[in-house]
Amino acid sequence: MPHILTQLREQNGYTQEELAEAIGVSRQHIAKVERGEADLKLAQASQCAKLFDISVDNLSSGEMPAKSTLAKKVEEKAEATTSTEERDPTPQLSVDPERVQKFKEVLLYILGKVGAKPNVGKTVLYKLLYFSDFDFYEKFEEQLIGATYKKIARGPAPVEFAELVGQMKEEDELQEIRGKYYDKEQIKFIPLRKPNLRLLKAHEVGMIDDVLQRLSDKTATDISEYSHKDVPWKVHEMGEVIDYESVFYRDSEFSVRDEDDEL
Template sequence: MLAKFIQEQRKKRSLTQEFLASILGISRTTYMQIERGERDLTITEAKKLSEVFDIPLENFLHGKEGAKPIVEIDRKKKQAEETKEEIRISVPQEKVDKFRQILIYVLKKVGGKPNICMTALYKLLYFMDFDYYEKYEDQLMGLVYIKNQHGPTPRLFEKLIEDMIKKGEVEKITSKFYKYPQTKYLVNPEVEPDLSILNGREKEHIDWELQRLSDLTAKQLSELSHKDVPWVSAEDGKQLDYESVFYRTPETSVREYANTDED
């Protein structure tokens, strides 16, 4: 029964009914009807839930788990030698559970630093996602980032952090950093990230990003993101394109490209 399957997947990922209701754009009462089998899903709602649970839509509709299929796209790599034909996903595949665990890990590691406010956190997540895509042509969290005046903003952050606050996993506090007000998030000491969701390369990448960027101020991180091609090439208020990392300048590029120029 699909209703029971949805409930199992939600509980497995420690998501609340309020959170999924907000993702679907419906009330919690209406969402509860879905889990009780009293209301059918629309196609749009089914697609959103399958993306949140990271399950192929066809599998999801049949109440089965499974990895998402790899989708072939056009390649636009910047002067990179091809040793074999590869297939990768460039369309953001927001991985909610992975995002949640990475966020807990990041806040545990650097959330207590006086410079790590909400704005700085946005930029750390952005560089983790886009740098990973440039280096490995694969997605880490696959978050959707929107261009605003202060830099890239992860679309899913606000809903997820609200869900984590309600569950007592994270506390939201206000403070000052060099006389400037800021919003910070601290993890409940009893909450630990589930790092089994990450492979060795992913964790190494996250630690590398924290080491090189977590001491920068929100202003410095924003200025760095403003120099990055994904942000520069996007329209205000629009989504940033992962593929644009292959057109980065040396100042923000994190990958060494083979020289394909002919002598």
């Protein structure tokens, strides 16, 4: 029988790499745990339990709960996909073809500006993209990239990122390197070409620059904890796609709207 972590991970749609990123370990360590060759530390087990909505005791004992919230979600998802005429299907990648190139240019722009900073690995990059997208939507009520962000343990994560980066690596537009930042595994991206700024409007670049100025010096832990205080992350369940409209319920700590914007 598969390891309980394998069952939970696959039921919730996580790859080993995504789960590793969510709890701050290497993919190789997750693989060893699932093969029974290693164990999770208590803090890591607690993060997994929270992510998959089960108890640490269930995770430690290897016993799936009889009827966890996760199981209910899986059943509801399965029921939803069998009735496509009555309701919308499970959300798919939402960046339409016209926006794919823009996503690439925004990513290359961010990497060109702050990607060389030692703290800017994939986790920090996820949050810089998230705040650029959601701050822009709150301020201008239109989408910058319009990527799909999922709530995971370390904060919002863009669903389309892995596929997009895969394309960009094949096209020699960026390079992925792995290393460590202090004692943490880190994935960094090196841009291999300059962004095409003709595809970005001045107010779009301005919003990105504002986000980079405010947040690009934060560590992965700090920016993740910061994102957990933002209303769009707080009001969604683990694994859910974050609704852009929730940005309009932000408090003063996160809101980027001016009083004039509301007149």
